[in-house]
Amino acid sequence: GVRQVFAVSKIGKIAGSYVTSGHIMRGADIVRAMRGKEKVFEGKLASLKRFKDDVREVKQGFECGIALEGFEGLEVGDILEFFEFESVRESLAPVSDGR
Numbered sequence: 001g002v003r004q005v006f007a008v009s010k011i012g013k014i015a016g017s018y019v020t021s022g023h024i025m026r027g028a029d030i031v032r033a034m035r036g037k038e039k040v041f042e043g044k045l046a047s048l049k050r051f052k053d054d055v056r057e058v059k060q061g062f063e064c065g066i067a068l069e070g071f072e073g074l075e076v077g078d079i080l081e082f083f084e085f086e087s088v089r090e091s092l093a094p095v096s097d098g099r
Contacts, residue, residue, distance in 0.1 A: 002078040006065070011047070013072040014065040017080060023059045024048060024066075028082040031068060035078050044069040045082070 004016035026048045033041035048055055049065040058064040066080065 002066075002074050002076055002080065003063070004076060005074055011067060013074065014047075014049070014067050015074045015078070015080070016063065017066050018063050019058050019060050021060055022082075023057055024064065024082050025084060026054075026056045027084070029085050030083040031066075032081040032083070033068065033071070033074060033078050034081065035075065040073060040078065041068060041071045043071065046070075 001020060002015045002017050006014045006016060008014050024045075026045065028045050030042060031045050032039060046067040046069040047065070048058060050058060050062070055064070068074065
């Protein structure tokens, strides 16, 4: 969840956040920002930082800074959800005819 919002020159607004479950990957396919039951943003992650360093992943129980692509309207208390899609390859198995 978003704990604080910072304005950073040249970057824009960064959401100081705490990972409450799972982990955040910089390569997340979709980020959704929820304010109560209302979706206020759905799109891409622009940056993921720990202190001032860009990172690939932040795990549960750690704080991080998050910027969203084309959206600076995050507020304290917003909940961010991160989604990664995995491709599943379908395979054909031989079917027994019971003989």
